[in-house]
Amino acid sequence: MDILKIIMIGLGTGFVSIALEASKEDLPINALLGSICFATYLYVFQISNNNMLATFLASFLISFLAIYLTRKRGKPLQIYLIAGIIPLLPGLNIFKMVFGFVNQDNTAIFENANLTIQILAIIVLSIVFASSITKLLKRLQFNIKKPES
Amino acid sequence: MYEELKAALKAGEIMLRNGSETFRVQYIIKKMLINKNIINKDVIVIGTAMIATIELKDGHPITLSRSITRRKNNLQKLSLVTRVVDDYANNRINLNEVMEKLEKIDNTTTYSFWLKVLCTSLGTFSFTLGYGGTLTGAITMFLITIIPAYFIQLFFKKNVPYFISNILAGALISIFSLIAFNLNPLLQYDKMIASAIIILTPGIMAVTAIRDVVNGDFITGASRGMEALLSATGLSIGVGFIFALYVFFTGGTVWTF
Numbered sequence: 001m002d003i004l005k006i007i008m009i010g011l012g013t014g015f016v017s018i019a020l021e022a023s024k025e026d027l028p029i030n031a032l033l034g035s036i037c038f039a040t041y042l043y044v045f046q047i048s049n050n051n052m053l054a055t056f057l058a059s060f061l062i063s064f065l066a067i068y069l070t071r072k073r074g075k076p077l078q079i080y081l082i083a084g085i086i087p088l089l090p091g092l093n094i095f096k097m098v099f100g101f102v103n104q105d106n107t108a109i110f111e112n113a114n115l116t117i118q119i120l121a122i123i124v125l126s127i128v129f130a131s132s133i134t135k136l137l138k139r140l141q142f143n144i145k146k147p148e149s
Numbered sequence: 150m151y152e153e154l155k156a157a158l159k160a161g162e163i164m165l166r167n168g169s170e171t172f173r174v175q176y177i178i179k180k181m182l183i184n185k186n187i188i189n190k191d192v193i194v195i196g197t198a199m200i201a202t203i204e205l206k207d208g209h210p211i212t213l214s215r216s217i218t219r220r221k222n223n224l225q226k227l228s229l230v231t232r233v234v235d236d237y238a239n240n241r242i243n244l245n246e247v248m249e250k251l252e253k254i255d256n257t258t259t260y261s262f263w264l265k266v267l268c269t270s271l272g273t274f275s276f277t278l279g280y281g282g283t284l285t286g287a288i289t290m291f292l293i294t295i296i297p298a299y300f301i302q303l304f305f306k307k308n309v310p311y312f313i314s315n316i317l318a319g320a321l322i323s324i325f326s327l328i329a330f331n332l333n334p335l336l337q338y339d340k341m342i343a344s345a346i347i348i349l350t351p352g353i354m355a356v357t358a359i360r361d362v363v364n365g366d367f368i369t370g371a372s373r374g375m376e377a378l379l380s381a382t383g384l385s386i387g388v389g390f391i392f393a394l395y396v397f398f399t400g401g402t403v404w405t406f
Contacts, residue, residue: 005279012275018268020353021259023225038279074235075228076173082224082353087279089353094377098385116355124359 002042009087010035017083029069030083037062038087052122059085059123063130081127090119150184152244154203154213156237157181159251161192161199162215163230167223170357171195172364177230180238181247196220196369196376221305222353229254262302269298273345286336293325294345301349312383318349319387327395349384 013034014027022030037058045054062084070077093116100108161178165171171194178192178201189204202212233250236242242250260268274291278284297318304314322345329336354377362370 005281008275009279012272012279015268015272015275017224018260019265019272021223021225021265023228023259026224026228074232076169076231078169078173078357079224079228082222082356085356086353087276089356091349094355094381095385095388098378098381099389101382101385103389120355120359123356124363127360128363 002039006035006039006042009038013037013083013086016086020082022079022083026075026079026083029080033062033065033080033084034087036065037084041088052118055088055119056122056126059088060126060130063127064134067130067134077131085123088119088123090116093119150186150203150205151211152248153182153184154201154211156244156247156251158199158201158213158215159248159255160230160234161194161201162217163226163251163255165194165196165199165217166220167226168220168353168357169227170360170364171366171369172361174199177234181234183238194369195366196372219308223259225259226254226257229257262306266295266298266302269301270294283336285333289329289333289336290345293322293329296325297321297349312379315349315380315383316387316390319384319389320391321387322349323388323391323395327391354380 010031014031017027017030040061041054041058044057045051048054063081066077066080066084069075069080093112097109097112097116100106100112157178160181161174164174164177169177174194175192178194178199179190182190182201182203186206187203188206191202193200197218198214198216200212200214202210204210230251233242233247233254237244237247270291273294274287277287277290282290300321301314301318304317305311354373358370358373358377360370361367361373
């Protein structure tokens with residue numbers, strides 16, 4: 001059942017990528033990134049029951065993959081990153097928060113604002129971590145001298 | 150030099166108009182300014198404007214600015230502009246070719262109007278199933294979002310302010326959802342609404358806003374954050390207004406999240 005969910009999320013990411021006008025050659029990659037992201041989220045959530053940890057690890061993995069693809073294919077990071085994290089975006093929470101404003105429901109406003117900020121901050125933190133680690137690794141790679149034979 | 154600066158700003162303009170972060174636009178503009186007569190270059194980019202100044206060897210400065218009025222997401226254009234700038238920075242193409250290519254990229258239509266409408270609806274169909282909804286729910290959601298998706302694309306084409314277009318999209322989704330709800334009260338509405346909303350709410354805009362803030366551009370981050378909030382507000386006003394009318398005329402509640 002989870003496999004079907006993962007496939008459908010991948011397809012959905014591919015369709016949304018068309019709405020975001022990604023190029024045709026990137027569509028299968030974007031769909032795959034969406035699937036990997038959701039599969040990671042589901043797996044981590046099932047073993048830890050922690051939404052934030054699952055979001056962090058899923059977007060951390062996607063950030064690494066996006067950085068790798070960016071270097072390999074010479075395109076901006078945003079192209080793969082945005083598509084990859086679509087399944088994690090707290091769109092429903094943003095909506096519920098503002099819907100709370102319309103309905104004058106303070107609990108809904110604070111609860112969802114809190115959750116939205118937490119999820120967005122965790123996604124961005126994971127992106128920053130992934131890019132910092134990649135830069136550090138690259139710098140270390142250049143600093144390590146090859147042993148003389 | 151003037152032509153090079155003009156081309157650099159054109160590249161930056163296309164990037165900014167199609168959803169790029171400001172630090173990347175800054176990088177693209179600086180990368181294009183390769184003329185050996187330039188001894189100093191300074192680029193300021195905020196969410197809706199760019200100012201670039203170059204200082205020449207003879208001491209003369211040249212400043213150009215561009216303002217951006219309308220932004221959207223077009224990932225293909227970002228990728229194409231990056232490739233053109235790379236080619237120019239590595240001396241593979243000349244300035245005339247750059248301008249020609251940038252004009253061509255600017256006027257390119259990646260996908261047809263109807264394909265984008267269809268894919269938005271197919272996206273909600275797939276996400277409904279992905280988030281654990283039923284097949285009936287997914288098909289219902291696909292049908293419900295076709296008309297709002299059509300209007301969203303149409304409003305964008307006609308330059309209707311996104312706040313108004315989101316109000317109307319939210320209202321249309323609510324009207325069709327209420328019709329479906331009355332026809333089949335057993336549908337899983339939370340999952341269906343989640344899948345429709347994920348496409349309409351400005352999650353991507355919010356992430357870009359926070360990335361701008363993390364990169365030290367607080368002005369753009371704050372303005373993009375406001376844009377995301379306004380966009381979500383428009384959507385909620387549309388949904389809330391229709392729900393309120395429905396409750397007013399029929400009594401009771403529709404659903405609670």
